Amino acid sequence: MKISISTQGHNDIINLTPEIEKLVKKSGVKEGMVYLFVTGSTAALTTLEYESGLIEDLQMVLEKIVPEGVDYKHHQRWSDHNGAAHLRAALMKPDLIIPIENGELTLGTWQQVVLIDFDERPRTREIIIKVSKVD
Numbered sequence: 001m002k003i004s005i006s007t008q009g010h011n012d013i014i015n016l017t018p019e020i021e022k023l024v025k026k027s028g029v030k031e032g033m034v035y036l037f038v039t040g041s042t043a044a045l046t047t048l049e050y051e052s053g054l055i056e057d058l059q060m061v062l063e064k065i066v067p068e069g070v071d072y073k074h075h076q077r078w079s080d081h082n083g084a085a086h087l088r089a090a091l092m093k094p095d096l097i098i099p100i101e102n103g104e105l106t107l108g109t110w111q112q113v114v115l116i117d118f119d120e121r122p123r124t125r126e127i128i129i130k131v132s133k134v135d
Contacts, residue, residue, distance in 0.1 A: 001129040007043075007117035009085075010068070011059045015050045016127065017112045020098075021105060027131040030103045035130040037095040042085035042119040044092030045127070050112035058116075062088055068120075085118035092116065100131070 003019055016036075024034055038045050048054060065088075072083025096113065099106040107113070117123055 001131070003127050003129065005115055005125045005127065007115070007119075007123050007125055009117050009119040009121045009123060011062055011088075012117045013050075013055050013058065014115045014117075015112050016045075016115055017050070017105070017107070020113055020129065023129055024100055024105060024131055025103065028103075029100055029131050029133045031135075032100045032131065032133040034098050034100060034105065035095065035132070036098070036113065037128045038115060039094075039126045039128065040089075040119075040123075042082055042089050043115060043117045043123075043125050044089050044094060045096045045113065045115055046092055047096070047107070047111045047113055049110040050114060051110075062118075066091070080120075082118075082120045085120060088116075088118040 001023055005014055007014060020034060036045055066084045068084045074083035074086060075081050115125060115127065117125060
């Protein structure tokens with residue numbers, strides 16, 4: 001399965017949880033796992049409490065760790081300006097595995113699955129989703 005998500009770039013954080021929950025229910029898997037993978041080298045998947053304060057905090061921390069305004073060598077080689085996006089994605093990760101129990105994602109009370117697009121422009125991101133039964 002694949003889903004496509006339109007993003008704005010620049011640390012755009014999108015909650016994927018409702019869409020993933022629908023796909024898990026539709027699969028009929030009661031005990032297993034869901035594997036998620038975002039294609040591309042300037043985006044990542046993670047979990048967090050999806051609320052505006054924490055979203056702003058994460059964006060602030062990412063800007064401190066890997067600022068967008070630096071002239072990265074990647075810019076010089078490719079004549080673009082998304083070096084920070086590549087570095088941020090490398091520090092995060094492109095994939096997640098979440099257990100399924102009783103037909104539901106096993107997430108904490110406030111834990112949500114999110115896509116983060118670090119690129120410097122709007123994009124359409126493709127997330128590959130594999131739901132597997134575990135015996």
